[in-house]
Amino acid sequence: MLIGKVVGSVVSTRKDEKLESQKLLLLQIFDQQNKPKDQYVVAVDSVGAGTEDMVLYAAGSSARQTTQTDGKPCDAVIMAIIDSWDLGGENVYEKWA
């Protein structure tokens, strides 16, 4: 999984029928030191993530292993909202700080 920040959302009315009612969020990918990378991904949200949340997303076929995305044409899913992470013994990110 990689770390992403919810920075936007995508609206589509004409899409595969299996994707009806799925929230499509735009994630900026971050590195392990909490710095933004010049990469993004559009992911289905399965955990109720909100703007500016730091999240984990799973890609590929693993993105279809949530109840919500099972069998859908979706290659990225937000499967966790991050509370905190540490790197080399130091706290790098703390949601409630």
Place this chain on the structure above:
Amino acid sequence: MLIGKVVGSVVSTRKDEKLESQKLLLLQIFDQQNKPKDQYVVAVDSVGAGTEDMVLYAAGSSARQTTQTDGKPCDAVIMAIIDSWDLGGENVYEKWA
């Protein structure tokens, strides 16, 4: 999923029989700020996308989860036509603007 723009199409008469009648579109991949990236992909169209449409495509095994692509040797599918997206609270793309 990544964002792409329909910029062309590929014609092939000699192909795997499962791909008969499948429309193969050439997508230029775009970044989150609506700028073209130096990357492309050829994707099967499952939503009736047209030239210059901004679309989402799913890659890998997820590209085979539409009714149209099920069981086919296809690793990229257009599964949504984008109406709009926003980034950091600002509207970046609006189809009908």
Place this chain on the structure above:
Amino acid sequence: MLIGKVVGSVVSTRKDEKLESQKLLLLQIFDQQNKPKDQYVVAVDSVGAGTEDMVLYAAGSSARQTTQTDGKPCDAVIMAIIDSWDLGGENVYEKWA
């Protein structure tokens, strides 16, 4: 899928038994403007491609969705020979030109 040009072939006598009699072709990957990229892939040929043909290949599990590659340890398959493609309304490649 990406565009490749058949530029060579690989010979192997000691290989997984499921790959017996499979033709292994060396593809140079091309960009959307018909320029070679500094990337290659070795793919199983399922459509009878020949030297210098421009082809499409599918990667990952999708490479196992042809009758020929089903269940085989193969992560890239040529599933179409390209006749032509266009980009931004202009013809970029024409096999019979």
Place this chain on the structure above:
Amino acid sequence: MLIGKVVGSVVSTRKDEKLESQKLLLLQIFDQQNKPKDQYVVAVDSVGAGTEDMVLYAAGSSARQTTQTDGKPCDAVIMAIIDSWDLGGENVYEKWA
């Protein structure tokens, strides 16, 4: 598989229910000469890896082939703790050295 070093962990209380009780470790990816690369991945630990351990992780659908990760939305799993490796006849890394 690629080589990684356990450099941290990620805490998440709000996540897909299938991921309850899964330990999420932050891995810095290393090259074959035991030098850190500027890449990371967050992986589920299935072997009891600890801080600073050098490990192997499997990505994609292969990450769901351990008993612990079967059917879960997880695209990277630590499936081995490395004791040692050699390169070109020379020992590069030795856990117990």
Place this chain on the structure above:
Amino acid sequence: MLIGKVVGSVVSTRKDEKLESQKLLLLQIFDQQNKPKDQYVVAVDSVGAGTEDMVLYAAGSSARQTTQTDGKPCDAVIMAIIDSWDLGGENVYEKWA
């Protein structure tokens, strides 16, 4: 598939039980002109490859399609030892030269 050279091996006693007795080889990835790339992968050997052999490996779920790797948490498998390959009509590599 990509071309690799067997340059080392990885030893691990603590690993997923499905990987018991699997030989884990370190491959340096090579380009189509037989020049080393700055990339490596650790792959399970299913064909009895030895040091300095040039091999093909399959990645992703295709790495689990050999009898030996079926159902295992392994995302790269050596499935062929290369005898020779040619590029643009010229022989680039010959095992027995």
